[in-house]
Amino acid sequence: MSPGRLTVGTVLSVSTLIDAHLAQASGLHKRFGDIHAVNDVSLHIDPGETYGLLGPNGAGKTTTISILAGLLEADGGTVEVAGAQIRPGSTRGREAIGLVPQDLAIYPDLTADENLKFFASLYGMPKNDAKTRIDEVLDVIGLSDRRKDRVSTYSGGMKRRLNIGIGLLHSPRLLILDEPTVGVDPQSRNAILESVETLSEEGMAVLYTTHYMEEAERLCDRIGIIDSGTVIAEGTAAELTSSIGEQERMRIEISGSVDEAAHRMESAEGISDVAVEDRAIVLLTDDGSRRLPDVIRRLSDTDIQIGSIDISRPDLEAVFLHLTGKALRE
Numbered sequence: 071m072s073p074g075r076l077t078v079g080t081v082l083s084v085s086t087l088i089d090a091h092l093a094q095a096s097g098l099h100k101r102f103g104d105i106h107a108v109n110d111v112s113l114h115i116d117p118g119e120t121y122g123l124l125g126p127n128g129a130g131k132t133t134t135i136s137i138l139a140g141l142l143e144a145d146g147g148t149v150e151v152a153g154a155q156i157r158p159g160s161t162r163g164r165e166a167i168g169l170v171p172q173d174l175a176i177y178p179d180l181t182a183d184e185n186l187k188f189f190a191s192l193y194g195m196p197k198n199d200a201k202t203r204i205d206e207v208l209d210v211i212g213l214s215d216r217r218k219d220r221v222s223t224y225s226g227g228m229k230r231r232l233n234i235g236i237g238l239l240h241s242p243r244l245l246i247l248d249e250p251t252v253g254v255d256p257q258s259r260n261a262i263l264e265s266v267e268t269l270s271e272e273g274m275a276v277l278y279t280t281h282y283m284e285e286a287e288r289l290c291d292r293i294g295i296i297d298s299g300t301v302i303a304e305g306t307a308a309e310l311t312s313s314i315g316e317q318e319r320m321r322i323e324i325s326g327s328v329d330e331a332a333h334r335m336e337s338a339e340g341i342s343d344v345a346v347e348d349r350a351i352v353l354l355t356d357d358g359s360r361r362l363p364d365v366i367r368r369l370s371d372t373d374i375q376i377g378s379i380d381i382s383r384p385d386l387e388a389v390f391l392h393l394t395g396k397a398l399r400e
């Protein structure tokens with residue numbers, strides 16, 4: 071877990087804390103032509119901390135972690151991990167990082183065991199160390215009972231878990247996971263989340279990118295909300311949600327034009343933000359049940375039919391909506 075909050079006057083602790091950052095990215099920039107994919111991103115991760123980078127598709131998460139892991143050259147800014155500057159071509163500090171990309175880097179015709187042995191030999195691990203570590207890794211990713219089966223017989227989620235296992239083999243101090251649960255079955259999703267929790271309990275620092283706010287809330291000690299290449303808010307889930315006050319989130323599924331429905335809400339009293347999702351509008355409101363009759367009245371005519379209404383207390387989805395005027399999953 072992250073170090074405790076600083077108290078006023080603990081100058082020595084401040085410098086100790088800064089020294090203690092396992093990873094520190096400062097002022098990162100990356101452009102692809104006209105796209106400013108990463109725009110002045112600074113963040114740090116402490117030993118044993120799970121840091122979530124939460125943002126929608128295209129927000130700049132993969133680009134940020136690619137720079138952090140030294141796979142991609144930044145246009146500006148610096149990255150330091152375990153006391154070493156990280157950039158493409160540098161070797162120091164790399165052993166502290168385990169990167170698990172979204173794409174699978176495993177051999178389908180080999181078993182999990184054989185894949186792990188292959189990557190262990192690639193990393194130059196002595197055979198006996200590799201054997202012990204492979205047993206540990208298979209245990210963490212929950213694939214011990216399938217270790218002798220060919221990967222081609224695995225579900226998509228099991229392949230993802232093996233991909234994570236490969237990133238864990240060299241016992242990194244910082245594990246970077248790029249949206250590890252996208253497109254996986256619920257059972258594997260849960261297994262992946264449990265693996266991250268176990269690794270965190272064992273003291274590994276984790277950088278976890280996701281656009282699922284429930285995952286960020288469940289796993290992360292601190293969360294950076296990223297949009298259009300910029301970290302627009304950072305803190306614990308509780309700090310982030312309390313930053314927007316006591317607003318409630320009202321999600322209304324409708325048939326008919328969502329844009330028209332959103333338009334009708336714009337001048338409604340007590341509604342501070344309106345966003346459009348696929349088949350729903352999402353409102354931020356000071357008091358859901360009090361504003362409900364007016365909302366229903368504004369939507370009632372023959373063109374728009376209400377399917378369901380869901381009112382929830384502030385969550386990270388509401389924070390994102392408040393900060394950007396957009397839904398996390400559009």
Ligand SMILES: Nc1ncnc2c1ncn2[C@@H]1O[C@H](COP(=O)(O)OP(=O)(O)OP(=O)(O)O)[C@@H](O)[C@H]1O
Binds near residue numbers: 133
């Ligand atoms: N190699 C590239 N060439 C051109 N544009 C790129 C490249 N890589 C990323 N981008 C653009 O940079 C922006 C950020 O992309 P990035 O992949 O970092 O976002 P993301 O938050 O990881 O989203 P996703 O979940 O969709 O991967 C996007 O607009 C993307 O199209």
